[in-house]
Amino acid sequence: MTTSDHTPSYVEKGKGFDRDMTYVPDRITAGARTPEHGPVNGELWPVEPGRYRLIAARACPWANRAIIVRELLGLQDVISIGLPGPTHDQRSWTFDLDEGEVDPVLGIHFLKDAYEKRFPGYPRGITVPTIVDERTGEIVTNDFPWITHDFFHEWKEFHAEGAPNLWPEELREEMDVVNKRVFTEVNNGVYRCGFAGSQEAYEDAYDRLFTALDWLEERLATRRYLMGSAITEADVRLFTTLVRFDAVYHGHFKCNRNKLTEMPNLWGYARDLFQTPGFGETVDFDQIKAHYYVVHSDINPTGIVPKGPDAAVWETSHGRESLA
Incomplete structure (x- = not known):
């Protein structure tokens, strides 16, 4: 859907959000x-x-x-x-x-x-x-x-010397299952909340999202990373949603049962990754907020971009080292 002033529209009234997954497949x-x-x-x-x-x-x-x-x-x-x-x-x-x-x-x-x-x-x-x-x-x-x-x-x-094994062969079968659930329920789940065109579609997406986040909170209680003691691509895939959660998805997409900072294991895990070389330096909170709050004018017609939250909290101690 589009509008005449070249502003993209993402919400189709009365319907749930359905992501177009057709890409150039080369x-x-x-x-x-x-x-x-x-x-x-x-x-x-x-x-x-x-x-x-x-x-x-x-x-x-x-x-x-x-x-x-x-x-x-x-x-x-x-x-x-x-x-x-x-x-x-x-x-x-x-x-x-x-x-x-x-x-x-x-x-x-x-x-x-x-x-x-x-x-x-x-x-x-x-x-x-x-x-x-x-x-x-x-x-x-x-x-x-x-x-x-x-x-x-x-x-x-x-690859650089010492590059991480992001797809361990012995974990691949389990990792495929984890990745699928993270994508459908979390990565895409926040969008199904934010772009829902009906109350029913929104509430269904909301319930599915927080069911998955509760599962992740429990999973991360006893392991440092999603697949165990080492970072894999599964962690990269989850991180990019978590790092945007409080800044954007909690308010802008109405994913507001609680903030990421109120889920101790997920919040510690997200900070652990953020402070790992290759993660935090790729994140620009000003660009993230500008994108969602300006581009999604059907959700935020004023175009006002929030000042918070304070990004400094991402540098606080995470205490996850003991799980390694």
């Missing part, structure tokens, strides 16, 4: 090989240092995931990054933080130009994260679950 793999895991519904591109540019706004939780994984694996010198600004209209994310409001590598203002260059008249939403081929300026993929999966599995040759 994948980047070592030697353009067929990967062992996941679908191959599009083209396969070869891993090639210096060829691809990750476009990932700090405001967006799905893009924040890609930024964190790139940092954790040490791929900064292998895959370049472009950072759109936090606000946009229905047309596209834009590079308004760069000099001249143009990405210095791709030479474009609108991210949609990379989509249109490969797919003229591209009919779907312009999303982040997106990977663009620097040679042609064309989109490669915006299929966010597989972007970070393949950063780990397909770019291993270029």
Whole structure:
């Protein structure tokens, strides 16, 4: 849904929120090989240092995931990054933080130009994260679950020494179950609350969200991270929602049974991750708040951005070391 003044509309009256999960399904793999895991519904591109540019706004939780994984694996010198600004209209994310409001590598203002260059008249939403081929300026993929999966599995040759094992083989089956529940009930659950078009849809989404958060609170009582004693991609996926919870989702999306700071295990866990190199430095609370409170004008028509909460609380002691 859109409005005539180029302001995107996300709420459809009388209905629940249904995320469009149709993306450009191409994948980047070592030697353009067929990967062992996941679908191959599009083209396969070869891993090639210096060829691809990750476009990932700090405001967006799905893009924040890609930024964190790139940092954790040490791929900064292998895959370049472009950072759109936090606000946009229905047309596209834009590079308004760069000099001249143009990405210095791709030479474009609108991210949609990379989509249109490969797919003229591209009919779907312009999303982040997106990977663009620097040679042609064309989109490669915006299929966010597989972007970070393949950063780990397909770019291993270029990982930094000591990079974490984000997808332990012995935990993969259980991790797939955890990831699915975190995505449907938490990552996407906050959006189903915020973009609900009826009271019934909202209350159903609200109940499902807090049922999942209670499950996570219990799970994290006896383990430092979601899968045990080491950080995995499951933690990255949950973190990007938790770090936005009190600043945005609690009020803006009406996820207000309680704040994250009132759930001791989840709050300690979230601070533990925030204070881990590769996590907290990727978070920009001003950009996060500007994105949600300005772009979602159907929810917040005044466009007023809240001053709080105080970000300094994220640096306080978490006390999770004993669970390691």
